[in-house]
Amino acid sequence: MTKISTKLKGQARLESLINMKHRTLKTDIAKVGNEVTTKMAKIATYIVPVDTGALRDSIKQIPSVIKRKTIEFGFSAGGGIVNYAGFQEYGTSKMRPQPYMWPAAKLHHTSLIIKLKKVGRLDG
Secondary structure, eight states: OOOOOOOOTTHHHHHHHHHHHHHHHHHHHHHHHHHHHHHHHHHHHHHSOOSSSHHHHHOEEEEEEEOSSOEEEEEEOOBTTBOOHHHHHHOBTTBOOOOSHHHHHHHHHHHHHHHHHHHHHOOO
């Protein structure tokens, strides 16, 4: 096997600029994720079935987490004493599903994709 390598003058500066742009892009993606998932969570609180209000009150936007190779964002419901969020969303053998998370996500899915594409096209 033949291997050829080279070192460009200014390569360190170029790598620094690429890394800086990469961090900025990740931050911009995280902002879009936070913006859209906040809207998703808000919609979910409007359409969730309400008895005591505990399930509605448990719906939260999850702040973006920037990791080395991924950016995570979303929204959640349930936890603690509200251990029935999944049953409400998906139903059980004795209860029909009453989705509230998926419809909220679906409503803003296209908006999320469009905004992420715009971020990806920015030439800073």
